Amino acid sequence: MDTRTIYELMIVANKLKFEELSEKLENFLIVANASWLKIHFSFVYHSIYKHNKFQNLEKFCNDIIAKHPSIIFESTEFTSLPESALVSILNRDDLQMKESEIWDYLIKWGTSRNPTLPEKLEEWSDENFMTLKSTVQQCLPLIRYFHVPSSDVIDKIKPYKKILDKQLWNNLKHHLLLPDRPKTYKILPPRLILTQELPARVNEIFSTIIKEEHVAKISSWIDSRQISYSLTNNPYEWQLILRGSKDGFAPRTFWDICDGHANTIVITKIEGTNEIIGGFNPLAWDKAKSGDMDTNKSFIFSFKDGNIHKSILSRVKIEKGALYCSDRKDKVGPCFGCDEFLMNSYVSDFTQDKQNQCHSSIDNCYEKSIRTTNDTFSIIDYEVFKVVEDPSKTSFFSTWD
Numbered sequence: 001m002d003t004r005t006i007y008e009l010m011i012v013a014n015k016l017k018f019e020e021l022s023e024k025l026e027n028f029l030i031v032a033n034a035s036w037l038k039i040h041f042s043f044v045y046h047s048i049y050k051h052n053k054f055q056n057l058e059k060f061c062n063d064i065i066a067k068h069p070s071i072i073f074e075s076t077e078f079t080s081l082p083e084s085a086l087v088s089i090l091n092r093d094d095l096q097m098k099e100s101e102i103w104d105y106l107i108k109w110g111t112s113r114n115p116t117l118p119e120k121l122e123e124w125s126d127e128n129f130m131t132l133k134s135t136v137q138q139c140l141p142l143i144r145y146f147h148v149p150s151s152d153v154i155d156k157i158k159p160y161k162k163i164l165d166k167q168l169w170n171n172l173k174h175h176l177l178l179p180d181r182p183k184t185y186k187i188l189p190p191r192l193i194l195t196q197e198l199p200a201r202v203n204e205i206f207s208t209i210i211k212e213e214h215v216a217k218i219s220s221w222i223d224s225r226q227i228s229y230s231l232t233n234n235p236y237e238w239q240l241i242l243r244g245s246k247d248g249f250a251p252r253t254f255w256d257i258c259d260g261h262a263n264t265i266v267i268t269k270i271e272g273t274n275e276i277i278g279g280f281n282p283l284a285w286d287k288a289k290s291g292d293m294d295t296n297k298s299f300i301f302s303f304k305d306g307n308i309h310k311s312i313l314s315r316v317k318i319e320k321g322a323l324y325c326s327d328r329k330d331k332v333g334p335c336f337g338c339d340e341f342l343m344n345s346y347v348s349d350f351t352q353d354k355q356n357q358c359h360s361s362i363d364n365c366y367e368k369s370i371r372t373t374n375d376t377f378s379i380i381d382y383e384v385f386k387v388v389e390d391p392s393k394t395s396f397f398s399t400w401d
Contacts, residue, residue, distance in 0.1 A: 002248035003029070003036040004256070007044075014053050022053075030060050036247070038064065039240060040257065042077055049085045058088070066094045073097070073105050077260075079112035083138060090142035094192045099144045100152035106143065107160065110136040121159055133163035140164065146183070147190040150176050206238075208245060208381050209269045209276060213308050218265060221299060221313055222280060222387065235389060238265070242384040249350040251333040251343070254384070255287035258334075261386050266334050268343065268382040269306075271351070276303040277358060277370055279336045280387075281323055293323040300341045302358075302370035314340070318365040337365035343382070354378045 001009075010025035029037060037044050037060065045061045048054045065072050072078060072089070086109060089095065090102065110132050111117055117128050133140075145168065148157065153176060161169050171185040206212070212231050219236045220228040229235070241264070242257045258264065262284040268277055279300040283293050296319045304310035316322040316337070326332035333343035333350065339359040347353045357376045360369035 002246075002253075003033045004247050004253055006033070010054075011047070011051065014051060023056075026054050026056050030056060034060075037061075039246075041071055042075055043257065045072065045085070046077065046080070046082075049082045052084070062088055062092065065089055066092045067096055069095060069097045073101075078105070079109055081109065087138050087142065090139055092191075093189065094194075096193060097191075099148045099191070100156055103143055103148065103152075103156055106136055106139055107132075110139075126162065129160070129162035132160070136163070142188075144188045144190060145172055146175055146187050207240070207267070207383055208243065209267050209383055210306075211308075214276070214303065217308055217311065218278075218280070218301065219387070221301065237388045238385040239388055240383060241386050242382075244350065244379070244382045249345070249352075249379075249382075250330075250348045251345060251350070252330050252348070254333040254343070255285065255329045258285040258384055259287040260284055261384075263387045265385045265387060266341075266343075266382065267385070268350075268356070269380045270356075271378045271380050273377075274305050275371070276306050277301070277341060279334065279341045281334070281336075283323065285334070286325060287329060289325040290327040291325060292321045293325060294320050295322045298322045298336065300336050300358075300366055300370050312368070312370045314366040314368045314370050316365055317367050321365050338363050340364055340366050341370065343379075350379050350382065352378060 006025060007029060010022055010029065013022040013025060037057075041061070041064070044057065045065075048057045048061065066089075069089075072081070086106075090106075095102070113135050114131050117131065118124055140163070145153075145157070153172060157164075157172070164172075165185075168185050171183045174181055175183065215236075215238055216229040216231055216234045219234045222236070223229075241261060242254065247253055247257060262282060264281050264285065266279050266281070269275070270277065277300070280298055281293075281295075282297040283295050286293075296316060299313060299315045301314065302312045304312075318337075321337060323337070324335040326335060330348060331344060331346055333345075335342045335344075338361060339357055342357050342359070343350055344355040344357065345353055346355055350356060354376045356379060357374065358369060358371040359374055360371075
C-alpha cells in the first residue's frame, strides 16, 4: 500500500470515528514515512488543519516550520493558511524568524483576506483599519513587539498603529525613548533563535530518471536559450512534488498531488527503451477542470536512451489545446496536445497496461513528434517537479505576464 493511500485511509478512519486506527496510522506516517510528509508538506499541513483532529501530525509539522519557516511563509499558499494554524505557529518561542518579518507576513495574511482594502495605505479609512484588526486580532497578542528593532517599529509597525491596543502602542513609543522604564503592558520573551547552524537535511536522491545535466538543458528550454545553462548558472530550483515509485502510479494520484501547482515538469522513463520523455506546463494543474488548457509557453521533449546529446524539443504551435484535462481522471493523467504526450491507464497504473503514448498526426498541437513511433508503452517511473525561480537571477518567470 503506497503512502498516499495510507494517508487517505487515516482521514477516512478519523471521519468514521475509528480513533484507535486513525491514531495508529498517524503515528505510522510520522515514524515510517516522514520523508513523504516533508515532500508533500503543504498538502499535509492544510489537510490536518482542515480536519482539525491530528495533533501528532500538527506537532510534527509545526516542529518543521519552527526550524524552517520559509517552507510555509514563502509558500504561495501561505495566505490561505487557516487562522488556527497561524496562531499555532506564532505561539512558538522557537520560531526561527525575525520579529519584524513575522509582522510583515501577518499583515500580508490579513490584507489578503480582505481584497477590498485599498492597495495604498494612505487611502485607508478608519473602517479599513478596523477590518484588518478584526481579521488578525487573534494573532496580534503573539507578536513580540518589544523585540522589534526601533527602525522597524517606525517603518513597519507605526503605519498600522490603529490596529494595535492603545496601551500597547503608548508603551512601545516610550520603550523607543526610554527602554529601561517599566512597562504596563505584558511583554512576551524574545524568541529562542538558534545561534548554531541548523542540522543539515538528509539528502534524498534528486531523481530516479534524470541528472543535473538534463535539468540544466530543460531549464534552458524554459528560457528559450540557444546556449544551455551550465550546472552552476542554472537560475532554477527543481522541487520534487511527486514520484511514482514513492507515491503511486494511479492517474488520480497525479491529479490529487499536482492540483494547483504551476510551472511543472513531468518526466517519465519508458519501459524497454530507456527513453526519457516529458513536458513543461506553465499553467496550474486543475483536477476540477475538464477540457483544453491554452498556453503558448508549454513544450514536450525526449532524450533517446536518456542521452542528453540525443534530445528532441517540440514547442507548442497551436495555443488552443496545448494541454488537455480529461474528465476521466481515474484513467487519464497529464495530456499535452492531441495525445502527443499522454499518460493513460485503464487499470489505474501507468506501469502496467501500455496505454501511455506520444501520438503523431496532422492535427498536432506541437511542432514535431518526440518519438519515432506511435506505439503505446508502459513506464518504469515518473516524476513531477515544480520549477522555482532563484530570485537573485533573471529568468523566464520574471518576464512572463
